[in-house]
Amino acid sequence: AQTVTQSQPEMSVQEAETVTLSCTYDTSESNYYLFWYKQPPSRQMILVIRQEAYKQQNATENRFSVNFQKAAKSFSLKISDSQLGDTAMYFCAFMMRRFTGTASKLTFGTGTRLQVTL
Amino acid sequence: GAVVSQHPSWVICKSGTSVKIECRSLDFQATTMFWYRQFPKQSLMLMATSNEGSKATYEQGVEKDKFLINHASLTLSTLTVTSAHPEDSSFYICSASQQGRETQYFGPGTRLLVL
Numbered sequence: 001a002q003t004v005t006q007s008q009p010e011m012s013v014q015e016a017e018t019v020t021l022s023c024t025y026d027t028s029e030s031n032y033y034l035f036w037y038k039q040p041p042s043r044q045m046i047l048v049i050r051q052e053a054y055k056q057q058n059a060t061e062n063r064f065s066v067n068f069q070k071a072a073k074s075f076s077l078k079i080s081d082s083q084l085g086d087t088a089m090y091f092c093a094f095m096m097r098r099f100t101g102t103a104s105k106l107t108f109g110t111g112t113r114l115q116v117t118l
Numbered sequence: 119g120a121v122v123s124q125h126p127s128w129v130i131c132k133s134g135t136s137v138k139i140e141c142r143s144l145d146f147q148a149t150t151m152f153w154y155r156q157f158p159k160q161s162l163m164l165m166a167t168s169n170e171g172s173k174a175t176y177e178q179g180v181e182k183d184k185f186l187i188n189h190a191s192l193t194l195s196t197l198t199v200t201s202a203h204p205e206d207s208s209f210y211i212c213s214a215s216q217q218g219r220e221t222q223y224f225g226p227g228t229r230l231l232v233l
Contacts, residue, residue, distance in 0.1 A: 103215035
């Protein structure tokens with residue numbers, strides 16, 4: 001079974017600053033995906049970024065980037081130029097890769113509540 | 119693209135009644151849909167996975183007779199909470215994915231309160 005650990009229950013960052021959210025996972029699989037989802041107060045889950053484990057290059061989406069360390073089973077999220085709209089709960093999630101390409105279940109971490117302040 | 123809707127967004131019911139929650143993929147065909155439950159300030163816990171035209175696969179500890187899931191078409195899955203009790207009060211979220219794609223797109227969730 002896979003486990004995902006987010007060791008920072010809450011974090012705070014000032015607007016325009018950079019913040020890094022930590023995530024570690026445990027799996028015996030070699031082919032998988034990792035995701036960061038954001039859940040703002042509306043509670044709508046929003047995909048922030050995804051990473052395929054077979055790719056060495058770290059994924060980047062505008063102000064969001066990841067540091068994927070496969071050997072260490074670490075997958076941190078860096079948010080640059082933080083904005084007030086980034087205030088949300090952030091969940092790290094793991095998914096096994098199926099060779100049919102279809103989705104399998106997501107295993108979520110416990111989440112990190114990020115507060116962006118003025 | 120990849121929009122998922124849920125209906126209703128809020129439901130309050132009396133103990134002992136059944137409640138049906140709909141999950142629809144609006145602009146794609148969802149071969150697989152997932153149902154999650156989230157308690158306040160907690161993470162999402164997967165309840166079951168459903169593939170169109172097949173019986174749902176339930177996670178360990180989830181009562182299949184309590185939480186009935188139907189995925190009769192490529193755009194609609196339903197979750198029925200039968201004989202609801204106050205402990206079933208929670209936030210229920212569905213997600214959907216397309217054939218050949220691994221990304222799950224989430225609905226906005228349904229808040230259930232059982233009195």
